[in-house]
Amino acid sequence: MQDHPMQNDQPLSGKVALITGAAHRIGAEIARCLHEAGANVVLHYRRSGDAAQRLRDSLEAGRPDSAFLLQADLHDCAGFPRVIDRIRDFRGRLDILVNNASSFYPTPLAEASAQQWEDLIGSNLKGPFFLTREAAPLLRAAAGCVINLVDIHAERPLKDHPIYSIAKAGNAMMVKALARELGPEVRVNGIAPGAILWPEQGLGESAKQEILDRTVLRRAGSPADIAHTLLFLAGDAEYITGQIIAVDGGRTLQQ
Numbered sequence: 001m002q003d004h005p006m007q008n009d010q011p012l013s014g015k016v017a018l019i020t021g022a023a024h025r026i027g028a029e030i031a032r033c034l035h036e037a038g039a040n041v042v043l044h045y046r047r048s049g050d051a052a053q054r055l056r057d058s059l060e061a062g063r064p065d066s067a068f069l070l071q072a073d074l075h076d077c078a079g080f081p082r083v084i085d086r087i088r089d090f091r092g093r094l095d096i097l098v099n100n101a102s103s104f105y106p107t108p109l110a111e112a113s114a115q116q117w118e119d120l121i122g123s124n125l126k127g128p129f130f131l132t133r134e135a136a137p138l139l140r141a142a143a144g145c146v147i148n149l150v151d152i153h154a155e156r157p158l159k160d161h162p163i164y165s166i167a168k169a170g171n172a173m174m175v176k177a178l179a180r181e182l183g184p185e186v187r188v189n190g191i192a193p194g195a196i197l198w199p200e201q202g203l204g205e206s207a208k209q210e211i212l213d214r215t216v217l218r219r220a221g222s223p224a225d226i227a228h229t230l231l232f233l234a235g236d237a238e239y240i241t242g243q244i245i246a247v248d249g250g251r252t253l254q255q
Contacts, residue, residue, distance in 0.1 A: 010038025011235045015142075016091045017041050020074060020131070021101030023048035025197055026149065028055055029223035030098055033231055035059050035066065039096065042087055044070045046101070074101055074127035075119075080134040087138070094138035096234050099128035099148045099171075106160040117163050124167035129174055132188075140185040147233050148175050148190040149226075152248050155192075172244055179242030187241040189233045194248025195220045216250025 017034045021027040022043040028051075035041050041059065045052040049071065056067040068090045072083050087094050103123040107116045132139075132146055139146065154172040157165035172190060179188040195211050212218055229247050233240065246252050 013038030015095035017096035033227035
């Protein structure tokens with residue numbers, strides 16, 4: 001797969017996309033891909049202001065005034081009207097909402113705390129749900145779409161990560177439930193990544209190899225694999241809603 005398949009085509013020209021957690025990793029790659037396809041992008045970040053600004057500057061080097069920085073704590077649902085007002089001020093519309101921001105860390109059952117529950121459920125489920133609800137009027141007006149970053153562990157829980165797995169299972173049901181609630185104007189879909197980027201907390205080489213050995217394609221994917229799938233859902237999948245695409249190299253086929 002080429003790194004820039006839409007180089008001479010901009011199917012999202014004039015559209016506006018909000019990507020939560022856009023400063024790093026998969027979120028940043030999604031922002032670059034949608035921007036290259038012609039979209040104006042709203043780059044949400046919580047604490048990573050320097051990284052978000054560098055990303056904005058790199059995008060605007062090729063197309064001025066096409067990227068907008070938006071700082072917000074997605075645990076603060078009371079602040080979502082202000083978030084949507086700022087997006088409305090940017091271009092007056094919202095076509096694509098990418099719920100990407102997520103907390104991820106282990107919570108072994110015997111050690112799990114209520115604070116960890118609030119954080120993981122908040123970033124992976126509560127925040128995306130209420131942000132989508134607040135964005136719904138703009139999305140409906142644009143006949144837009146919502147794309148959630150789910151996880152293959154929404155179906156198969158990850159050992160020592162019960163709260164995260166529960167949150168992502170709720171996120172997966174959110175895709176289906178909100179597809180019914182927001183249709184017919186707004187499509188809602190999801191992407192469930194597999195071994196795309198290793199956790200920032202780090203894994204040993206033996207643990208990484210064990211994961212790859214249980215993947216049909218026997219290799220890790222890349223953030224571009226996620227971004228290109230998202231571009232398909234945003235730009236070409238006009239009759240797809242309520243679906244979750246696993247981009248996992250066949251990991252979920254293995255026992």
